[in-house]
Amino acid sequence: MSAEENFEDELSVALRRTGDGFTAGDGDGLVAGGLARGRRRVVRRRAGAVAASTVALALVGVGGAYTAGALGGGEGHASVAAAPPAVGEAPSAAPVHADALLATFRRVLPARGRLADTAARGTDDERGPTASGVYDDGRGKAAVGIGFFQATPGDKGFSECPDKALNAYDACVTKDLPGGRLMIYQGYEYPDRREDTKHWRATLLRPDGLVVDLGTWNAPAQKGAAVSRTDPPFTPAEMRRIVTHPAWAPVLEATGKPAAGKAAGGKPVAGASGSTGKSRREPVPGGFAGAAFDGAAVWPTLLSLLPRDLTVSDRGGEDGYGYAVVDDGEGRSLVQVNAQPDMRDVEDQLFPPGGYETLPDGTKVVVRQQPGEKGGEGVVMWTVDTIRPGGYRVVVSAFNTGAQHDPATRAEPALSVEQLKALATSEQWLKLVK
Known part of the structure; x- marks a missing residue:
């Protein structure tokens, strides 16, 4: 038996075992009304929303709570929590444009299905590289999407399972791989189960801080579409192969770490050290702008x-x-x-x-x-x-x-x-x- 088959067997057993033990709560909608708007704005301010136009990738740090409405969709919905960009050396690799990134996405998906209704952004897009579409393997159409971004240094949340008191899900396991720490999550688009849409994710946090995040659903859209199949289309081992595939190397090299004082897409950050631009908001007496926050x-x-x-x-x-x-x-x-x-x-x-x-x-x-x-x-x-x-x-x-x-x-x-x-x-x- 190959190492990959061993991993799939081990992961399947672990998923069943962990799924039996969770009585999860719900961190979606942390507080009413205004908080959804406030967190959405602060997420945009720190990193920009990371999403594809067809599928809003659920790029949440699942070690904690879902961030409400980060894409400006319905208030209180869990959508996207983009990771704040780290600072470091600017990537030297050539950019991977949207069409090439989408072609790679098609290449790494299981060959039994076809990808349609696609959308993509390249590494040269300031919002971050993503690819998405509707995958059809004859068993029901399913929304799928992948995103790449730089995690904040020291942030392990992208490779940790959600706290059981904050998010209701069926199963979640993590595993250390040579290429980083992998998390496989099997949950729901709505933790309160008001719809039957399932949401499965594979997230790889690499040693260099880059994150590869794959989202899949058992419906042709993340929200608002009828369930088309029992489960999302990929097995845990297939999700693992997708996020760890060597074909992503050029994308990862081009994503890299943005230069100090620049956002992920290379534009100056207002008020950043070394930026010649004027801060977007002037400090006020007694204000907290720019202060270190623990x-x-x-x-x-x-x-x-x-x-x-x-x-x-x-x-x-x-x-x-x-x-x-x-x-x-x-x-x-x-x-x-x-x-x-x-x-x-x-x-x-x-x-x-x-x-x-x-x-x-x-x-x-x-x-x-x-x-x-x-x-x-x-x-x-x-x-x-x-x-x-x-x-x-x-x-x-x-x-x-x-x-x-x-x-x-x-x-x-x-x-x-x-x-x-x-x-x-x-x-x-x-x-x-x-």
């Missing part, structure tokens, strides 16, 4: 601010996000927070005139109490959204369930609105910005 400290800070009479059964987070599942003896309750250091460019959208309370220090506060959004019976979501002068935004939500797509476990969240206000406006959040 996003990894968000979830430990959340834990430190929770009332001491709560029992924490699960916890975790990613850059800028944290969550905890707590219990006061009356049932499980999910609490989650997002911290964003500079959201001035969408402040008027998130905090429209007359729609907020202003504290003595100038912090704007909005309180929302509404039904849950992820299908759990009887679920409610209480949210406190805050923004300080200078744009530092902290949003806290609490639910009356331990996972948003599960039924309510209690009448109300474990934290009151006043407790959520105290948590969101705590001075401890200022320590994350230096």
Whole structure:
């Protein structure tokens, strides 16, 4: 038996084993309404949306929560979270144009099917190289797409399975390969299963930080199309072969690391060191633009601010996000927070005139109490959204369930609105910005 066949057997067993053990929650739609718009804008600002015109690749760091609406689609939908570009030496390889990249994509796909309705971007496109289309092997049309980008140095999220409290899926495994760390994910387009569209991914994080991300669905479109087949078209071993295929070498060489002070496509970044352009937004007194932000400290800070009479059964987070599942003896309750250091460019959208309370220090506060959004019976979501002068935004939500797509476990969240206000406006959040 070949090493590849051994891998497929091993992976199939592991997928079945891990799939049996997950009772996942849902990180899609981290908080209501405004957060989807805010995170969409901050993702665009940091990296630009990575997507193909036919299929929006779900380039999410699946070690954490799905980012809501990064392509500007429906509010609250999980779409694309492009990796922030690293800085380093500019690639010396010749660019791979869209038609050549698409030809390579066709070449590496299993020969039993044909690719139609295609779209592609080359390595010379500032949004990053992608290829996508509708794959038809006679068993039902399926949307497929692949993207390439540079991960932030040290970010391992692209090669780690989602936290089971944040994303509902059937199975996920990781494996170290000579060419990097591979993740195979088998989940759903909508974690609350309101549609039957499945979403399977293979993501390879290479030692040089480059990411190859393949997305497949069991429908001819990522969203809004009827399911056409039981599963997406490729087996785990086939997905592995696609993302690790040597034919991608020219694309990877040309993607490379952008030069310091330049974005992935080579255009100057406003305000970057060495850039001659003027910053897009001037700093304001007391503002947080350009400050170093310790996003990894968000979830430990959340834990430190929770009332001491709560029992924490699960916890975790990613850059800028944290969550905890707590219990006061009356049932499980999910609490989650997002911290964003500079959201001035969408402040008027998130905090429209007359729609907020202003504290003595100038912090704007909005309180929302509404039904849950992820299908759990009887679920409610209480949210406190805050923004300080200078744009530092902290949003806290609490639910009356331990996972948003599960039924309510209690009448109300474990934290009151006043407790959520105290948590969101705590001075401890200022320590994350230096």
